[in-house]
Every structure is written in structure tokens, then in C-alpha cells.
């Protein structure tokens with residue numbers, strides 16, 4: 001058999017990275033080989049009523065991690081010995097949950113004798129967007145704890161606008177709890193909103209490229225308690241108002257930066273009404289902005305995005321072994337614009 005130069009190149013650079021996600025409600029393992037996702041297995045802690053209890057979520061992760069790991073290896077069709085490095089979510093997130101991921105990464109590193117790569121969870125949500133072929137986008141990152149309009153420039157992801165109080169996902173989940181919908185509330189609110197008929201006026205709070213949600217939450221609570229409005233109309237009106245605020249700030253960032261691409265990231269971006277509103281805005285702009293939306297399994301928390309960014313970092317030599325790996329810790333409060341993006 002003749003070995004081509006291309007094959008030697010592939011053999012040298014083909015890497016298999018395992019990604020572990022455990023920042024909050026989801027424990028996920030992804031396996032990525034040369035930018036391709038071989039497996040993306042996850043299990044999410046949910047409740048019928050009430051919000052997330054960090055220690056309970058951590059217990060959920062400890063109880064499920066081994067099974068998820070085996071399932072991911074099986075789905076990817078690889079042996080654990082094929083793994084070149086283990087990437088894990090270092091932060092931001094809930095400490096008890098982050099610790100489960102860190103410990104698991106260290107255990108695997110010792111067992112397989114492979115290095116560890118600490119990954120910032122928020123930046124993984126953004127970098128996975130590359131899979132859609134977006135090149136230089138403005139990013140609307142809308143997840144549980146985070147709501148930010150971001151663009152990359154000179155080694156950092158710069159934040160152009162953000163929420164001044166609640167993350168939009170946490171806001172929607174709290175609103176859903178008022179309506180006794182359980183956690184996570186986003187998908188249930190989206191369903192109810194489809195049957196909403198009457199638009200109820202709500203506060204609309206945009207300050208430049210920032211938004212604020214706590215006043216709207218108080219207003220929604222009062223409206224719910226008044227008993228005058230149906231849950232369907234409240235869900236519909238909430239979505240129309242809050243998503244219009246997000247679209248307005250994203251458009252302002254596009255105009256400000258002159259960029260021609262909008263990329264959505266984070267769990268709230270699964271919302272089809274938000275996607276539709278973004279699409280309309282992009283199409284109506286004179287400079288015809290293109291919208292990019294990764295598939296839902298890559299928008300919510302998942303291990304594949306950790307493996308995906310882990311691989312990019314690994315190929316730039318960012319990895320920790322031996323004592324350096326042992327000394328790695330979690331970083332529950334790490335901010336997106338603090339991270340030096342040395343791999344671009």
C-alpha cells in the first residue's frame with residue numbers, strides 16, 4: 001500500500017479529545033476528532049417544581065458520570081486508550097458541580113496517562129459556533145447565567161453589551177417557576193407562548209447595548225398574582241418583549257462593529273421565536289447580515305463543545321500533565337473577557 005503525504009500528515013495531527021461538561025445542571029461527555037463530533041452524550045438534572053439545588057445537581061453528576069462515559073466511548077466507536085487528552089469545564093459555574101468534572105478529568109488523566117486541558121465554559125459556547133462556518137461574527141450568547149453580545153478582537157472576546165442583572169435563561173426559569181412549570185422553564189414557556197393571543201404591555205428596558213430584566217420579572221409577578229391574565233398570554237408577551245430587547249442590542253452591535261454575521265449561542269438560542277426574530281432583523285438590514293445557529297444539542301450545555309475547544313487549545317500546545325495537572329483547580333467566577341485567547 002502506498003502511503004501518501006496527506007495520510008502521514010493526518011496521522012500526525014489526528015487527535016481525539018474527550019470533553020467533560022459539568023458547570024451546572026448537565027453532565028456531558030463529548031468526543032471530538034479533528035473538529036468532528038464523534039459522540040455527545042449528556043444527562044440533565046431537572047425538577048418538576050422549583051429551581052436547581054447545586055449539591056443535588058452534583059450528586060446527579062456523580063451518579064451518572066461513569067455510564068455517560070461508557071456510552072460516549074461506545075457511540076464514538078473508540079477505546080479509551082485512543083484518547084489523546086481530557087478537556088474539562090473549569091468555570092464559570094456552580095462549585096459542587098464543577099468539582100465533579102475536575103475530579104473526573106484528573107482520574108482519567110492518571111488512568112490513561114494523558115494531559116488535561118482546562119476550558120472556559122462560555123468561550124466553548126462561542127467557539128463551537130465555528131462548526132457552522134461563521135468566520136467573524138457578532139455573537140448573541142444567551143444562556144442560563146449569561147446574556148452577552150460579544151465580538152472577538154485582539155486576543156479577547158470583548159463584551160459589547162450584557163444584562164445588568166439576570167441572565168435571560170435564569171430570568172425565564174424564574175418566570176416559569178411563578179407559573180409552576182418546573183426546571184428548565186424555557187421549552188415549556190415557548191410551548192405556552194404559541195397559544196398566547198393577546199399582547200400585554202410590559203416594561204422594555206434597553207440601555208445602549210445593555211438590557212435589564214429584574215423590573216420585568218417583578219412586573220410579570222404582579223400581573224400573574226392579579227389573576228387577570230392567562231399563562232399563555234403572559235408567556236407570549238414576555239417572549240415578544242424580551243426577545244425584541246435582545247434583537248435590538250444585537251443589531252446595535254452589528255451596526256457598531258460593521259460585522260456581517262450574527263451567531264447565536266447558549267440554551268435560550270434553542271427558542272424558535274428568538275431565532276425567527278433574529279433572522280428577520282438580519283434579512284431586513286441593508287448590509288444583509290447572515291445568521292448562524294448551531295443545532296440544539298450544541299446550544300445547550302454539552303461535552304462536545306468542551307472537547308471541540310479543547311482540541312483547538314491542544315493543537316496550540318495548551319495542556320497540563322503530571323504535577324501541573326494535579327494542581328489545576330476550578331474557577332467558578334471566570335469572566336469571558338478575562339480569558340486570554342492565545343489559540344487563534
Ligand code: ATP
Pocket residue numbers: 023024025092093121122125142143144145146167168169170172173184185186187190266267268269270271272299300301
Ligand atoms: P451558562 O452557560 O450561562 O452557565 P447554563 O449552562 O445554565 O448557563 P445553557 O445550558 O446554555 O445554560 O442554557 C440553559 C437555559 O436555556 C435554561 O435557562 C433554559 O430554560 C433555556 N432554554 C432551553 N431551551 C429553551 C427554549 N426553547 N426557549 C427558551 N429558553 C430555553
Ligand code: FE2
Pocket residue numbers: 121125143144266267300301
Ligand atoms: Fe452553558
